[in-house]
Structures are given as structure tokens and as C-alpha cells.
Amino acid sequence: MKQDIILAGVGGQGILTIANIIDYAAQKSGLCFKQAEVHGMSQRGGAVQSHVRLSDVEIYSDLVPKGAADLILSVEPLEALRYIDYLHVEGKIVVSRNPYVNIPDYPDLDKVLDAIKQSGNHVIVDSEKLSRDAGSPRSQNIVMLGAASGFMVLEEAILIQSIKEFFKSKGDKIIDMNIEAFRLGREAAGT
């Protein structure tokens, strides 16, 4: 058993938070994992991605090979497309429909969403709305984690436990908001 995931988004959207939560969950599930991320310069509003690899046997490469990703989880539509060549022929894209426009040449959103739809296996989620519904506009990343969770090899209960663990120091209110964000995302993906 193995699952390779590309996490994508823009610096500041909380990509590394999702990565950390998945790491905790993988550890708790007794899986082998490696998770490569970017720090430093690229985090300043630039494209950010993280490679997550889960397996029941030893993993060598920290990076997912092109064509091996089972899942692209992106908090931003354009950023999902950036890694399309990593996707396995049967791979899935779980993506937010809400663009993060901080560049002057952001393409037409319909063109971006059409390209995602053309890939076949996809789930598009209104993470902006759902995060507001959950009470925290900053929880779009957790909405997207929830939306993708049904396609992961990790159990829902363990992921929720990991969210609690991750936000432990921020108090119950933040924890509850994030669990709600996760739940709404999961529901929206229909899993």
C-alpha cells in the first residue's frame, strides 16, 4: 500500500499546516512516511508545494515522481494545475474553486477550472464559503483537507485527532472551528 499526495497553494495559505496534520496522522496510523516542504524565500506569497508520501514499506525518495501522485490537494485552483504532470493516470484532484490573485497575469478563472475538469477525476469545493460557514475564513486549508480526507488512506477519526493535536495550544474555540471546517469540507466532497 502506498499513497503519494501533492499539497499545493500559495505561501500563507497554510499548506504546511495540512502537511503537519497528515504527518501526525500517518505517525499515529503506524505508517512510514516522508514529507518534503519548502521554507524560506518561496514562502513569501509564492507558489508553495509539499510532497507527502505514505506507505507500509520503507520510502526512499522524499519527492513524489512525476506520474506517481494519487492525489493533488490544492487550496487554490491555479496551483493545482501547476503539478498536473505529477498525477497518476488514475489520480484525483481535490481543489478549491477560489482563486488567490496576487499576480498581475492571473489567467481567466473559467479556463483554469475547465482545465481541472478536463482531468476527469476531480472534486471542486467552495472553500471560501465553507470556511466562513465554519466561522473562520482562515480555515480554507482545513476545509480542503476535509474534502480530500475521504480519498486518503488515513482514517477520518485519526485525522480529526491530529487536528486537535495541532491546534491544541490555540484553545478549544479554534479547535472546534477547524473540526467544523474539516467536516464541512468532507461533506462537500460527498464522502
Next chain:
Amino acid sequence: MTNRLLLGDEAAALGAVHAGITAGYSYPGTPASEVMEYLIKASGSGEFKANWCVNEKVAYEEALGVSFAGKRALVSMKHVGLNVAADPFMNSSITRINGGLVVLVADDPGMHSSQNEQDTRYYAQFAQIICLEPSSHQEAYDMTRKAFDLSEYFHIPVVLRMVTRLAHSRGQVKERTVREKNKVKRAEGKDWTLLPVNARRRFASLIKEQKMLAKFSQGSPFNSLEINEQNTKLGIIASGIGYNYVMENIKDLSPAPSVLKISTYPLPQGLVQDLAEHVDTIVVIEEGYPFIEKNIKGLFGIKDKTISGKLDGFLPITGELNPDLVRKALQLDPLQRKGSAYDWLPGRPPQLCKGCPHIDTFKALTKALETYSNAVVFSDIGCYTLGALPPYNAVDTCVCMGASVSMSKGGAEAGIYPCVGVIGDSTFIHSGITPLLDAASLDTNMTVVILDNSTVAMTGGQPTVATGEKLENIIRGLGVDLRHIRRIVPLKKNLEENAEIIKEEIEHAGLSVIISFRACIYEARKRKKGANK
């Protein structure tokens, strides 16, 4: 023992803690910063010292002092940091290291956050000492521990070479038992007094020791040679993260090639020889420069053998390796993909944050310079280097720490006017003070703008040694004319006034220093949170 979840940097740091370090020293730099961040957390209520230092040279020398005292120290830095620390590094190789000294250097192939992709293995070879190169989190932990033993056994500093992909990858580590700290036992004799008479003797001793280092490398359990008797055609030499990419693809190679994994330097010559005797072609897969490849090839290669790698274009000689490039080098077809990359996607380069004080400084600076046709802005290393990109296009150079000030002086003396240097508070403390002293002593006609945002922002907000009044006092102490040390607050509403002040100082025929003082928005947020608690 427990299984820990750590970044590669953290795994190495934990290895140092469990090896019984008395101190860790560093200066922030991607991808090495997380080593010290972890040490600071792990040092708890002072179990050991863990400090950010003003620069890598100082950090290295502090670590040397610990070693002299017979205790163990870890000094960590990014690859270009070792350039700054090169003086103590090279010389320490011929002191008789007392307490274990491990130099953790994180290279940045692909230049994710750096101005070059130099390979630290050359430095280790230059100093003629041992270098260990982990390929996994467990090895980062185990090798760092072992490096301290080797340092004390051979009385040399030992280099641990990391690369971005391991430094910033999270994985699992099994901890081992914790070793006690050394007692204070200062170095005796004249081995640390590198007067020519002693240095000659010590250098000869290091040269004599090379045979023993080679013997260690040959027998090290961190290296492994798997010979496949059935395949006499292809053998692979892989090191560090390159080994991972080989193993990722090896299942698709039939018959399987023989694989030599190299994790220790000097090179394990006997193992290379054993592999070469068995196969016709050796493919070398290593992250960074073609270091192993060049060393085994020499000028004339190995008779009747083909050696392939980066020198003959089998793999790209610049940039970072990945599993796909290695797959191609192993002559395997690419994996099937759902789609190919779109060519119409715009890039999303890093940029200054919304509300960043640098934006307002650059706007004022650009406005002040608009009437001059030959202005040059020499910049430095930090977030503000992003001022080189659109829409600001506000700076002309970025070379190395502190160079903004020294290059301004050179530029001014060569006839450039206006000549402006732009440097952050932390970079100024790191390497800007000495060139400013130079400029002050001659009252060079140039203007230095110090962007004091009260933090080391680019690397994640580490504390800076001097900001605000303390920073200003340092500048006064350097002998800059007090009338030409000015202060501005980079805010939108101050644009006109700030541009005017900068212009006044440009018009001053001599050295001026303008301190543009406003905290990084993240630093300000952190302080506000702290104040509310």
C-alpha cells in the same frame, strides 16, 4: 525507543543533543535555520547553550572555544555561511581538536533560497577532514552522533553535509541512548597556537593522518556495496539524497545493477575499486557538484571503464536532482502521467508581504532617485532583495552578506553618483559594520539605508542582535557624522517626507546613513500577541 517525527535538520540537531553537546551556535540561513531552532527548544532551561550568533565566523569560533575546553559543540549554517566561516574552518583542521566539533552545513542545490549552489564536500576535501553525508532522517541523526566520536578520535572537525531536500523533509527517527556530556578538560601543549613553527608540525600531522581517515572511510558501516554477480554491465555509485532516487527506481531495472552507496569522505577507495572491477559502466548519482565523479575519473578515467554522470551530460550539472531525472539517467521510460504540464500557467514568484515596511522604503528611495540618471542601488541578502523584482525594480545588486556597503564604497570611489547601499538590520550586524567603518573613516560620498525591521525576517523571524536605539548607537560609534545619521519611518503617509530626507542625504557630499525603522509585520504581530498575553 520512541519513533520521532522530525525534519532532517531537526534529526541532526537531536543527534547532537544525544551526543552530549555543551553548546550549539549558528546564524540563520535557509535551509539550515531549523537546526538551531530545534536546539533552542531542546535546550529547555539551559541543559546546554543554544545561541544565534552575529555571523557564521563568530559562531564557528565560539564552537572552537568549546572544543578547546574539551566539550562538544555543534556549529550549523547554510552552505554560503561556510564561506564566512572559512577562516576558522580551514585553520581548525590543524588545531588538535579536543572536544568533538561538528560542522553541519546545509547545501541548497537548485538555489531555492540562495545565491549559489556550492558543494560543501569540496570544503571538507580542502580542509582534508572527514565529511559525512546522510540520505535519510535516521542517518542524519546517527551520523551526527557518530561525527562527534570521529572528531574526538581523529582530533579534527567533522563536516555533516545536508541538502535542502533532506533538511526540509519530515520523516521518522528512532532515538538511541543519550550520551553524557564531557567534563571540562582544556587542550594542553602548543597545538592550538598556530604560529608557523607549530602550524607546520600540525599540518604535517594532518597529512600523515590522511591514511587513517581513508581507512576509516573504507570500513565505515555508513557505506555499502551490493554486488549483483548477474550484472557485469552496470554499476551505480550513489550518495546522499541521490541514493534515494536510485532506490526509488531500481525495482524497474532488470537485471538489477550493483550499487555502491557512499556516505563518507574521503572516498572509500577500495569499495570504488571493487565495484569498478565488477562492471563495465559506472553511473554516478550525487546531489550537488560532480564531486565523486571527478575524483574517481581523475584526468584519465579508469582504463576500459565508462564513467557517467554530470560531466558527460547523463544528468544535468546544474540544479537539483529528482526521481525523474535519475530515472532518465538510468535509461528507464518515464512513468505514465495523466497530463502534461500546461504552458500557459503564469509563475508565482515570492514577493514582499502586504504591509511590509520595505515596500514603503523602496517607494521613497525610488522617488528620491527619480531625478538622477546614473544612480546605483547596491543591495544585500534578505527579504528586501525581492525589491529587485517588479513592480519595485528598486535595487541593482545582491551578491553576499554585507556587500551592499562595501560595494557602494567601491562604486562611489570609481565615480558612481548617487551611490546607495541598502541593507537589513541583521545583515548589517552580520557583515555591514566593518565596511561602514571603512566608509566612515574616509567619509565616502555614499548613502547607506539600513532597513531596520527588528528581525531576521527572510529565514523565519529569528531575533536580531541589535535594532532600534542599540543599532543607532553602533552606527554612531563607527564615526559616521552625527548630522548625517537620519531616521525615517517607512509608512505610506510619510512618502514625501521620506523621499525628501533621502534626497537631502544623497546631496550631502560624504557618507550618510538613513535608518528606516519599522518592524516586520510578522514581528509586530508577534509582539502584539505577546503584549496581550
